[in-house]
Amino acid sequence: MSTSSRGSSDPVDVALVGAGNVVRALYLPLLSTPDPLFRVRSVFDVDGAAAQHVAHALGARAAPSLREALDDDRVRAVFVCTPKEWHAEAVHAALDRSLHVLCEKPLGRDGAEAVELWRAAEGAGVAHMVNFAYxxxxxxxxxxxxxxxxxxxxxxxxxxxxxxxxxxxxxxxxxxxxxxxxxxxxxxxxxxxxxxxxxxxxxxxxxxxxxxxxxxxxxxxxxxxxxxxxxxxxxxxxxxxxxxxxxxxxxxxxxxxxxxxxxxxxxxxxxxxxxxxxxxxxxxxxxxxxxxxDRTFLTAFHAAVRGDGTHGGAxxxxxxxxxxxxxxxxxxxxxGQVERPLTVTSPEGTAPRSRAAGSRR
Ligand SMILES: NC(=O)c1ccc[n+]([C@@H]2O[C@H](COP(=O)([O-])OP(=O)(O)OC[C@H]3O[C@@H](n4cnc5c(N)ncnc54)[C@H](O)[C@@H]3O)[C@@H](O)[C@H]2O)c1
The missing domain is CATH 3.30.360.10 (Dihydrodipicolinate Reductase; domain 2)
Structure with a gap:
C-alpha cells in the first residue's frame, strides 16, 4: 500500500505484547512488508525466546517487562496478543499511558471484564479495536x-x-x-x-x-x-x-x-x-x-488511530x-435453558434485558 493511500506518511510506532501463534500467522506477514502501517518498537512476552524471535524478525527490541515495553516515548499504540487471561493487564497498562489499543479476540475473560475494558478505553479517549479476523x-x-x-x-x-x-x-x-x-x-x-x-x-x-x-x-x-x-x-x-x-x-x-x-x-x-x-x-x-x-485488520486499526470511524473493525x-x-x-x-445476554448499556453493564429468561419472545 502506498503511503498516500493510507492517509499518513509515517507508520505508527507500537509495542507488541504476546508473541505466539497469532502474531506469527497474522501480524508478521503484514508487518514485514517494505512499507508497513505500524513499526513495532518493542516486544514483550513472558517467554523471552518468543519475544526475541519476533523482535528480531521485526527489527524491534525484546523488552524484559510489560512496563519497559510500553515506557518508550515513541510508542503510540499497543497490540495485545496474549491469551485472554492477560488481556486486561496489558490493555489497562496501555490505557494508563493513553496508548491506542488493538486487542486480540476475545476482549476479556468474560463479558463483565470486556465491558469494564470498553469503559476504560472510552475514558482514556483512545482508539480501540478487537481483531475479529474473519x-x-x-x-x-x-x-x-x-x-x-x-x-x-x-x-x-x-x-x-x-x-x-x-x-x-x-x-x-x-x-x-x-x-x-x-x-x-x-x-x-x-x-x-x-x-x-x-x-x-x-x-x-x-x-x-x-x-x-x-x-x-x-x-x-x-x-x-x-x-x-x-x-x-x-x-x-x-x-x-x-x-x-x-x-x-x-x-x-x-x-x-x-x-x-x-x-x-x-x-x-x-x-x-x-x-x-x-x-x-x-x-x-x-x-x-x-x-x-481489500482491507486488513491493520489497515482498519490504522484508520481507527487516525480517527476514521468507518474503519470496519470491532x-x-x-x-x-x-x-x-x-x-x-x-x-x-x-x-439447559434459553438465556438472555446481558447488555453493555445498562448502568452496571450487566443488567439483563427486560424479558424474563426462559421465554423466547
Ligand atoms: N483473530 C484471530 O483470528 C485469532 C487467531 C488466533 C488466536 N487469536 C487470539 O490471540 C490470542 C493469542 O493466541 P495465540 O494463538 O497466539 O496463543 P499462543 O499461546 O500461541 O501465544 C500467546 C503468547 O502470549 C505469551 N504470554 C502469555 N502470557 C503472557 C503475559 N502475561 N504477558 C506477555 N506474554 C504472555 C505466551 O508466552 C505466548 O507466546 C488469544 O486471545 C487468541 O484467542 C486470535
Whole structure:
C-alpha cells in the first residue's frame, strides 16, 4: 500500500505484547512488508525466546517487562496478543499511558471484564479495536457488506459451521499437528466456545442485537474433559431472525471448515473459504458476490488511530456485546435453558434485558 493511500506518511510506532501463534500467522506477514502501517518498537512476552524471535524478525527490541515495553516515548499504540487471561493487564497498562489499543479476540475473560475494558478505553479517549479476523477475509467481508446493504431483504435465518480439525488423534488424545495447538487451548480456559464462539457471534452482527441464546456443549476427547470441544448454538435476534451454528474441533479432514448460509425475503448469501455467493429474486442464479475493498485488520486499526470511524473493525463496545452473548451461550449450555445476554448499556453493564429468561419472545 502506498503511503498516500493510507492517509499518513509515517507508520505508527507500537509495542507488541504476546508473541505466539497469532502474531506469527497474522501480524508478521503484514508487518514485514517494505512499507508497513505500524513499526513495532518493542516486544514483550513472558517467554523471552518468543519475544526475541519476533523482535528480531521485526527489527524491534525484546523488552524484559510489560512496563519497559510500553515506557518508550515513541510508542503510540499497543497490540495485545496474549491469551485472554492477560488481556486486561496489558490493555489497562496501555490505557494508563493513553496508548491506542488493538486487542486480540476475545476482549476479556468474560463479558463483565470486556465491558469494564470498553469503559476504560472510552475514558482514556483512545482508539480501540478487537481483531475479529474473519471480518477481513474475502468471503465473510463480502457477505457482511451484502447483509449490511440489505441485499437479501429481511433476514430469516443464518446457519452454518465453523470447525477445525487435527486437534485430536483418532484415539481422542491431543494431537500436535496444528501450530495453534498450544497447551492453554486444551485446558479449562481454552474451550471451543470462547475460542471460536466470538467469531461466529461476530458473523451474526449484521442480524442485529441478540435477544436470546440456546446452546449445548460437549467434549469428545478421551482424556479428562477440561473444556468443551464441540458446541451447538442457537441465537434469536431483535428483528426476528434466528441463527443455528456448530463450532467444533473435530472436523476430520479439515484444518478449518467454514460454511455459512443466510436466507432472507429477497435472496440468500453463502460464504465459505472460497468466497461469497449471492442469489436474489431479482437475479435468480448463484453468482459471486462483489469483492469489497481489500482491507486488513491493520489497515482498519490504522484508520481507527487516525480517527476514521468507518474503519470496519470491532470496537471494544462491539467486542463487549459479543462477549456478553458468549457468556449467555455458556450459561445456557450449563442450565439447559434459553438465556438472555446481558447488555453493555445498562448502568452496571450487566443488567439483563427486560424479558424474563426462559421465554423466547
Ligand atoms: N483473530 C484471530 O483470528 C485469532 C487467531 C488466533 C488466536 N487469536 C487470539 O490471540 C490470542 C493469542 O493466541 P495465540 O494463538 O497466539 O496463543 P499462543 O499461546 O500461541 O501465544 C500467546 C503468547 O502470549 C505469551 N504470554 C502469555 N502470557 C503472557 C503475559 N502475561 N504477558 C506477555 N506474554 C504472555 C505466551 O508466552 C505466548 O507466546 C488469544 O486471545 C487468541 O484467542 C486470535
Amino acid at each position: 471480518r477481513f477475509r474475502a468471503g465473510p467481508a463480502a457477505a457482511r457488506a451484502l447483509l449490511r446493504a440489505g441485499a437479501i431483504g429481511r433476514v430469516y435465518h443464518l446457519h452454518g459451521t465453523l470447525a477445525q480439525g487435527r486437534w485430536f488423534t483418532a484415539q481422542g488424545l491431543p494431537a500436535r499437528e496444528r501450530r495453534d495447538a498450544t497447551p492453554w487451548r486444551y485446558g479449562p480456559t481454552g474451550g471451543v466456545v470462547s475460542d471460536l464462539g466470538p467469531h461466529v457471534v461476530d458473523f451474526c452482527a449484521p442480524l442485529g442485537d441478540v435477544l436470546w441464546t440456546q446452546a449445548w456443549t460437549s467434549s469428545l476427547r478421551a482424556a479428562e474433559q477440561a473444556a468443551e470441544d464441540v458446541a451447538g448454538l442457537s441465537l434469536g435476534f431483535a428483528g426476528g431472525a434466528v441463527a443455528h451454528l456448530l463450532v467444533s474441533r473435530w472436523a476430520t479432514g479439515h484444518h478449518e471448515k467454514l460454511s455459512i448460509e443466510v436466507a432472507g425475503s429477497d435472496g440468500s448469501v453463502v460464504f465459505d473459504r472460497a468466497g461469497a455467493r449471492l442469489w436474489t429474486r431479482h437475479s435468480p442464479e448463484w453468482t459471486g458476490a462483489p469483492a469489497v475493498a 470496537t471494544f463496545r462491539d467486542a463487549a456485546a459479543n462477549a456478553l452473548v458468549v457468556d449467555a451461550i455458556l450459561r445456557g449450555a450449563r442450565s
